[in-house]
Amino acid sequence: MVAATKKPITAIVLGSGLGPLADAITISREVPFADAGLPVSSVPGHAGKFLFGTLEGREVVLMKGRVHLYEGHAPEKVTAGVRWLAEQGARSIILTNAAGTLNPEFHPGRWMMLTDHLNLTGTSPLRGAHFQDLSETYDAEWHVRFRESAARLGMPLHEGVYAGNRGPQYETPAEVRMLRSMGADAVGMSTVLEAIQARAEGMRVAAFSCLTNWAAGMSRAPLDHQEVLETGQAAADAMIRLLRETLPQ
């Protein structure tokens, strides 16, 4: 018998409220986080498992739920899933998250493709002297492909800088002004450590923020986790279309 060539797998990490993305996948196998040696998240909307399957004929593995620093986990634990995905053969990874928008032109309900990030967590998953180059964390070729796909679909897709905070509290209005002056367009509590880990594993990385709310002080509404989940669910369809359009290429 001729051994089957191992197909490259694309990993997709689902952020808060983005569970509906899993419905777009034809699932062949599930692995609970615990079986992969990952801590199990306690946050509603973050039930942890890996889902292997296909999207438009392309082999994918979804990481549904993730592990956060704000739950008290060490940075290495937060990125254990990324290392596990690399061991499973994932050569590229698409990270999604829910984020507050800092840019008055980027309205809640839309998606932002990350061009770069600010790691404000004060920590790193890379210990020891691993001087990882991050001059192109988010893959430039993928930017072009996703930008072109979004244009074909008529889908608004912003591009900007994501600030990764530790949380779990949302920001103060003063912190939001600081983040804007630092060049950030969106703020959240995930993604940056995973992106660093993925680059250290040699993976190609793309990341998208679902802009679920105006950041603190930019509107009069107080921030609410439930609103974040609901806006994420409503915006998930657009991301499914974007992935369907882009991944088969």
Ligand code: HPA
């Ligand atoms: N700040 C930080 N994290 C978030 C936000 C926010 O406004 N919205 C969703 N995740």
